[in-house]
Amino acid sequence: MKPIAIFRFFPIEGPGYFATFLDNNHIPWQLISIDQGEGLPGNIYPFSGLVLMGGPMSVNDNLPWIGLLLDLIKQAVAHDVPVLGHCLGGQLMSKAFGGIIEANPIKELGWGKVRVADNPVAREWLGDVKEFELFHWHGETFSLPAGSSLLLSNDYCQNQAFALGIHLGMQCHVEMTEDMVLNWSRVNATEIIQNQASPAVQSADAMQMNLKSRVSKLNTIADHLYRKWIKALKTEE
Template sequence: MRPIAILQHESTQGPGVLRDHLDENGIPYRLISPMSDGKAPVDASKFSGIVVLGSDHCVNEILPWIEDERALLQDAIRRDVPVLGHCFGAQMLARAMGAKVSRNICPNIGWSQIWITPHAQQLMGLPRQATIFNWHYDTFEIPVGAIRTMYGSHCLNKGFIRGRHWAFQGHLEVTEESVKNWCAAGRAELLRAHGPAVQSETRILKELHDRIDALHTISDQTYRAWTRQLDRPAFVALNSASNPASSPASNLASSYA
């Protein structure tokens, strides 16, 4: 099976529970650091899926690695290689599909309730409402041909799907440790940010264990549903009667589905 490409941009925004899910299910992956490398791969055919994580950058910035990522996602869309975008990654996927990304009406930082559309409830096995973790200033339009999957009070478009490409304007992947580290690294930012959807560090960390447990239930359902779409090797048993030259040791052949 070809590996999943995981594009990580910030040390505080790693794959978290997504990585745990991939490890537990024996799904290979390759961690890529476009921001520190200054470039990203542009050929999606090398991967069985593309995951794009968050970033402190804006997708509208003209930087070589951002342009590489957009080219990679556009190639993935052409080849139907499944894409999973988290926050910045969701905005990148929307932009690659020709949708506009712009400033949200207010910053969305901390825990907030979202509503999940009936289609997404059925597809991902999710409840009607959930509380997810957010840290973003921008928002995306729903791309042509895509369907909204989640929406919120202070940010309307919290998710969309188009075929095997899924986007979430939030962070399903975070762990207790990563949220604590993120708050510590972003302490000055939290003091500067204001608005009805901005929480203080104290409020973000309050009841963190219970919030993370609830989020991981949502994450697990979502990641299971997304990875079920991946192309995997198909194992075909060869009939020894029709292939006399075959031996017991060579009775299995594999090819990519």
């Protein structure tokens, strides 16, 4: 099988548990570190899927790689190469599909529950799960692209995840590991303090509470989503 291309936009926002999932399922992958100045591939043909991680920048920023990456996403969709986006990655997908990215009413930083939408597509991705706890770190939100189905919502952000055929875009973070939670809460300490008045922002101590159990449950949810997503990976042609 051709490898999955994983795009990283910020050093501490790597593939996390997704890489573990791929390794456990013997699926090859290649990390493309945009944050280290690595160039984008010219086309999607060397890859079986495209995966986009998170980052502190905005999809609306004037960055030289954003337009090129949007074109690559569109190319993947045109050739039925599955695309998977986490947070910034989900926003890039929405924009590539014609959606709008704008400020969320409030920031979400830390753990928070989400509800699974009551529609057939959501059940295809998450089975009988109705509600669960996810990790969040965002100040912007995406609109649902035309033809997509809402998968997840909560009280602070209506559009937490969408599916468009074989493609999955998420505003939230299902890829978290214990080390990532610890690292993000430490590196972003100032951002937490600046936004502590928000009802959707937790202290670092609250984020780290019962961490092993929380991450284990999150890994189970990630398995559901990732397992369905990999079914559409392109094999050798």
